[in-house]
Amino acid sequence: MSGHTAAITGVVCLPEGDRVVTCSLDQTIRLWDATTGEEEGVRMEHGAIVSCVGVTKDGKRILSGGYDDKLKVWEVETQKLMEVWEGHALMFFSLAISPDGELVASGHGDGRIVIREAKSGGEIRHSIHSSGWSAVRSLCFSPSGEKIAILSGGDDQKLKVWEVETQKLVEVWEGHEREIYSVTISPDGEFVASGDTGGKIVIREAKSGGEIKHSIETNSWVYSLCFSPSGEEIASGNDDWTIRVFD
Numbered sequence: 001m002s003g004h005t006a007a008i009t010g011v012v013c014l015p016e017g018d019r020v021v022t023c024s025l026d027q028t029i030r031l032w033d034a035t036t037g038e039e040e041g042v043r044m045e046h047g048a049i050v051s052c053v054g055v056t057k058d059g060k061r062i063l064s065g066g067y068d069d070k071l072k073v074w075e076v077e078t079q080k081l082m083e084v085w086e087g088h089a090l091m092f093f094s095l096a097i098s099p100d101g102e103l104v105a106s107g108h109g110d111g112r113i114v115i116r117e118a119k120s121g122g123e124i125r126h127s128i129h130s131s132g133w134s135a136v137r138s139l140c141f142s143p144s145g146e147k148i149a150i151l152s153g154g155d156d157q158k159l160k161v162w163e164v165e166t167q168k169l170v171e172v173w174e175g176h177e178r179e180i181y182s183v184t185i186s187p188d189g190e191f192v193a194s195g196d197t198g199g200k201i202v203i204r205e206a207k208s209g210g211e212i213k214h215s216i217e218t219n220s221w222v223y224s225l226c227f228s229p230s231g232e233e234i235a236s237g238n239d240d241w242t243i244r245v246f247d
Helices: none
Strands: 008-013 019-024 028-033 039-045 050-055 061-066 071-075 081-085 092-097 103-108 112-117 124-129 136-141 149-154 159-163 169-173 180-185 191-196 200-205 211-217 222-227 234-238 243-246
Touching (some): 028 050, 028 061, 050 092, 061 092, 103 136, 191 222, 200 222
Parallel strands (some): 092 136, 136 180
Antiparallel strands (some): 008 019, 028 039, 061 071, 071 081, 103 112, 112 124, 136 149, 159 169, 180 191, 191 200, 200 211, 222 234
């Protein structure tokens, strides 16, 4: 898939797995056919550098966050701009949608995590101040419906677990010596993986206080991480233009 004119900052698959959405420093969001690699429809012009992108559970809407401090909602089939959500103080660094599709969380440069109602025009439910002015570069909801938590990883080299409803900080996990740029949870909720700018990937047991199971040294900045559907493999996107897959 080629077409962006600057670095790609985010990739997400639609629920059916047949199409892929990307965002880029070239200020666009694009929709692709996953089989042919061809671009579909018209490119979506965010109007500023786009740093993160997400897709709703029903696969009908795309959300994009950028350096203009706005979250924009697009219709997948027409690529038309549907809504613009404002109320953010600083640029977007990360975006996550809850498993039930009800909430949207965004991480910002001032250390805030903003939680919004997805189905009420992006109304802000509350805001979590995660850590001073340390940018929240990665967010991930827990897959469990029993306890909705958010993992926030940022420039302070710590992973933090929050309860959404109470905004309470539940746990702080250490183990990185460099800034954390990526975090993901296995489909069964058992393991958490985080990657940093030093090339280190840390695998933890989610239900034992974040106890480190093992770590992987890639020697290249880890921008993104993703577990396989089975949870048995993990893929990393690195600064050296490679994708690595680990058991």
